[in-house]
Amino acid sequence: MHHSKAHIWFVWPAIILMIVILILPIFLAGGISFTNYNLGNSSFEWVGTENYEKMFSRKTYIKMIISTATYVLIVVPVSVVLGLVAAIMLNSLRFGADIYKTIFFLPVMATLLAMAIAWEFTLHPTLGIINSFLANGCGGIREFILGFHWLPWVSSEDSWYSVACANNMDFPYWLKDKKTAIWTICFIGVWQAFGFNMVLYLAGLTSIPRELYHAAEMDGAQSTWEQFKLVTWPMLGPTTLFVVTITTIRSFQVFDTIEILTKGGPAKTTYVMMYAIFEKAIQQNITSIGAAITVVFIIFIILLTFFQRYVIEKRVHY
Amino acid sequence: MLARHYIGESWKHGLLIIGALIVLIPFYMMVSMSLKSQQEIQSISGGLVGAQEIQTFPVCTKHGYTEEVCTMRPYKYNFWFAFKKAPIPRYLMNGLIVTVSIFLIQVLIALPCSYALAKLRFKGREFVFSMVLFCLLIPVHAIALPLYVMLAKAGLVDTYAALIIPWTISVFGIFLMRQFFMTVPDELIDAARMDGMGEYSIVWKVMLPVAIPALLAFAIFSVVAHWNDYFWPRIVITGNRDLFTPPLGIREFRGGIDSDEFGPMMASIVTVTIPLIVAFIVAQKRFVEGITMTGMK
Numbered sequence A: 001m002h003h004s005k006a007h008i009w010f011v012w013p014a015i016i017l018m019i020v021i022l023i024l025p026i027f028l029a030g031g032i033s034f035t036n037y038n039l040g041n042s043s044f045e046w047v048g049t050e051n052y053e054k055m056f057s058r059k060t061y062i063k064m065i066i067s068t069a070t071y072v073l074i075v076v077p078v079s080v081v082l083g084l085v086a087a088i089m090l091n092s093l094r095f096g097a098d099i100y101k102t103i104f105f106l107p108v109m110a111t112l113l114a115m116a117i118a119w120e121f122t123l124h125p126t127l128g129i130i131n132s133f134l135a136n137g138c139g140g141i142r143e144f145i146l147g148f149h150w151l152p153w154v155s156s157e158d159s160w161y162s163v164a165c166a167n168n169m170d171f172p173y174w175l176k177d178k179k180t181a182i183w184t185i186c187f188i189g190v191w192q193a194f195g196f197n198m199v200l201y202l203a204g205l206t207s208i209p210r211e212l213y214h215a216a217e218m219d220g221a222q223s224t225w226e227q228f229k230l231v232t233w234p235m236l237g238p239t240t241l242f243v244v245t246i247t248t249i250r251s252f253q254v255f256d257t258i259e260i261l262t263k264g265g266p267a268k269t270t271y272v273m274m275y276a277i278f279e280k281a282i283q284q285n286i287t288s289i290g291a292a293i294t295v296v297f298i299i300f301i302i303l304l305t306f307f308q309r310y311v312i313e314k315r316v317h318y
Numbered sequence B: 001m002l003a004r005h006y007i008g009e010s011w012k013h014g015l016l017i018i019g020a021l022i023v024l025i026p027f028y029m030m031v032s033m034s035l036k037s038q039q040e041i042q043s044i045s046g047g048l049v050g051a052q053e054i055q056t057f058p059v060c061t062k063h064g065y066t067e068e069v070c071t072m073r074p075y076k077y078n079f080w081f082a083f084k085k086a087p088i089p090r091y092l093m094n095g096l097i098v099t100v101s102i103f104l105i106q107v108l109i110a111l112p113c114s115y116a117l118a119k120l121r122f123k124g125r126e127f128v129f130s131m132v133l134f135c136l137l138i139p140v141h142a143i144a145l146p147l148y149v150m151l152a153k154a155g156l157v158d159t160y161a162a163l164i165i166p167w168t169i170s171v172f173g174i175f176l177m178r179q180f181f182m183t184v185p186d187e188l189i190d191a192a193r194m195d196g197m198g199e200y201s202i203v204w205k206v207m208l209p210v211a212i213p214a215l216l217a218f219a220i221f222s223v224v225a226h227w228n229d230y231f232w233p234r235i236v237i238t239g240n241r242d243l244f245t246p247p248l249g250i251r252e253f254r255g256g257i258d259s260d261e262f263g264p265m266m267a268s269i270v271t272v273t274i275p276l277i278v279a280f281i282v283a284q285k286r287f288v289e290g291i292t293m294t295g296m297k
Helices: A006-032 A050-057 A059-092 A097-109 A112-122 A129-136 A140-146 A160-166 A181-206 A210-218 A224-235 A237-252 A256-261 A273-283 A287-316 B002-035 B038-042 B058-062 B074-085 B088-119 B125-135 B140-153 B160-167 B171-182 B186-194 B199-210 B212-228 B231-236 B246-254 B262-282 B284-296
Strands: none
Touching (some): A006 A287, A006 B088, A006 B140, A006 B171, A050 A059, A050 A287, A059 A097, A059 A181, A059 A237, A059 B002, A097 A181, A097 B002, A097 B262, A112 A181, A112 A256, A112 B002, A112 B262, A129 A160, A181 A256, A181 B002, A237 A287, A256 A273, A256 B246, A273 A287, A273 B140, A273 B231, A287 B140, B002 B074, B002 B262, B038 B262, B058 B074, B074 B088, B088 B125, B088 B160, B088 B171, B088 B199, B088 B212, B088 B246, B125 B171, B140 B231, B160 B231, B171 B212, B212 B262, B231 B246
């Protein structure tokens, strides 16, 4: 066997950087969260769990947890399901799949900040094409939609669309209205994320052996749905686990769209954790509260990954 | 049978086209606004490119340019004025400096480490590897605040160093390369040792060339992530415009819905966004591979 001290020089730089850049900050955040330290102050006092008590009692931080949870719980399932559906559809196409793939992957590549501004204008009440499209539809399209009166949400003349048309084109202000802002932000999150999930599912689908489908057919699974349940879904287990994990971690970190579009408002309905850390600690210089949020945030993420890696992993293997 | 196939197919195309249109809406908006005149933007008229009538732009004359200089077609004016208002080449340059430095340092640190983890036997190897696995759980953005405090204490806020340092260690890169090196046969390394190569030359002259496919995938992943990153630069670059990365530049152009002219603003945003999108469309396969492979292994 080979003997050399080379590994020391190979491994130590990485170890030192891991400790200084990734591990030390966690302890630093933990330490600061029990003080009243603010960046720039020379002294500080230990305040015990005061920061955490504030965090779990004040309305602002409760809203922070609610909006973060809403965002994650909407964006993860919707973008995963959309990614899966798109992948299965593209996989079964005989032509054109590459074009759709490129288009759906575009939002993953494009600078999210730029796209947030593009969405801001798209959704703008007077400049945006969404509301102008809705307004143009008040004549023809509305009649057409009302044709579907058996659907619950177009049931009658008092559906929101009819009401908005009647009230002088009073369409939602999307990002400015506290009833719609978080959903609009979620929509943009899904728009951005599902292409990534789709590509991962496409990779997962190509690794499923064709024979399995033949075998399933032999066993009487004739319909597409039965074959999906019997073969595709179980075989995609590992992909799903990975896709869910990575989308969850990314959704927890949503920031760009919030800072550009809503600044946490209106009425703190979009006040997600990363934005809270930024606003409290960087803009208002209340470092200690920011550190407490950071600690809770890290605990969330680590617990989640552990859960996904070790608990669910046992079940996804067929 | 065949007919049924086509019906099934066109139904899917219908859905996918609707999906594609929704995905493309903001791109359409962005490109269209960067080409049209202010009046056309405000009245939502003119379709994608607008009428492109030659006109004199009042904001331009207000900035002290002669009427002659300020008379041109809207698309030309938007891009011309965007470059007049902000140092866009500088922002793009900064983006390049930061992303390339980050990638090179990441490789410099990760490649030897992953080689040692995959191919050398030493005491504590398992421990180092489990440390890597643990660090994989920590997203750098999540610890941004304590990192910022550390950099501020070191007096590094508003420097290139602040933009680069937190990303110098990519545990993900170490993990990826290690998995890749595990598949390289030991004979290759033994042969190199027989030829009298030291461990250092083995890393850079034998392993590096072998690892090119994995490195390329990692490069795309790393460059895309850091070119687009907004959160970290937003925190550590507080005022110095000379250090603005493209996303910080974008934020500055925005000036809000109430800024005087939308055309030049969108033109600057298009300019900053385009390099990566063009690169993606040209080398699409590699990009998709790079970004997905980095996760799957």
